[in-house]
Amino acid sequence: MKTKTLIPVLMTSLLVAGCGGNASYEDIDAYMAEVKSRPVPQIPPIPPFKAYKAFNYSASGLRSPFIKPVEAKQVARLSGNTAVKPDFNRKQEFLEQFSLDSLRMVGSLELDGVRWALIKDSENSVHRVRRGNFLGRNHGRVVESTETSVLIIEIVSDGGDGWIERPRTLEIKTSDG
Structure with a gap:
């Protein structure tokens, strides 16, 4: 057991002893002196800085050459009905200040x-409506109310001088969907 520990200790001490001592560094000192005595070359000056000019890609709005062109089709325009138009003189109801997308049906009830x-509106207030009431910003009139949905007819502009009727439905939604 003693020889197993004695051999590594002796080897380590020999290695450490080889690193130390009174060794002179004359050869290293001579080489360093020779290198320092060499002439110092001139370093060229730094080249002048060229400002970066950004490239403005102007063809981004044009058609891509890698995508098949889309065929433009003539869209048939809905012609408005002259008999249909909203009544601007009637008093607006409270729910007409909200867009129809921000209103949700949360239930129904039957009284008499x-x-x-x-x-329910976007301010989390619940209101009751029945047939004939108005809601939404597009002159939506309640036409029918069932247990699960409300049928609304909106009067929207046809993009010209006329108006068209557009049916919309609000369906009952649960709180998680």
Whole structure:
């Protein structure tokens, strides 16, 4: 057991002893002196800085050569009905200040034979509407109310001088969907 520990200790001490001592560094000192005595070359000056000019790609709005061109089709324009137009003189109801997309049907109830739909607005207030009430910004009139949905007819501009009727439906939604 002693020889197993004695041999590594002796080897380590020999290695450490070889690194130390009074060794002179005359050859290294001579080489360093020779290198320092060599003439110093001139370093060329730094070239002048050229400002970067950004490239402005002006063809981004043009058709890509890698995508097949889209064929333009003539869109048939809906012609408005002259008999249909909103009544601008009637008093607006409270729910007409909200867009139809921000309104949700949350329930329905029936009182004295009249079906009421419960509509929640974007401010989380619940309102009741029935047939004939108006809601939404596009002159939407409630046409029918069932237990699960409200049928609304909106009067929207046809893009010209006329108006068209557009049916929309609000369906009951649960709180998680």
